Amino acid sequence: MADRYRVHVTKDHLVFSAAHFITYNGTVCERLHGHNWRVAAEISGPLDENGYVFDFLALRDGLHAIVSELDHRMLLPTRHKSISVCEQTHEVEVRFEERRWVFPREDCFLLPIENTTAELLAGWIGERWQCNLPSATLRQITRIQIEIEENFGQWAVWEHDRSPTD
16 A cells, blocks of 8 residues: 555634624525634645655645634625525625625625525535646645634535545
């Protein structure tokens, strides 16, 4: 059996505070609330010429840049089938059935996901992180795992096994 390597990063500054709400069972919509979300990542792949799978600092800094965009924002899903998000110059209007919210535009982060669940947020962070990598670096990665803690002890995990053609 061949050796396998991976790096795992979680830091105190890979945390963001953000509000959201989710829907479930078709017609149930949670009340608006917030979390102090914590992010961790694990990257697998072969060792490079330096003996690295991936540079810890580059992983930390790449995640921190994404997490910083989400910090102190209202997270809104733009692909939800029953939530309407209407972006205007200075505000964002959100509707779900007879409920309506209006937020200052600068306080919102519009996400191209179906619902602002921890699982889908983890996936969005993972996809966003890998989009920022040079293709040569990305080709060496065999697996990406992003973890997001919504509340103490409640983690959602997104895993992506990369093929050489990804």
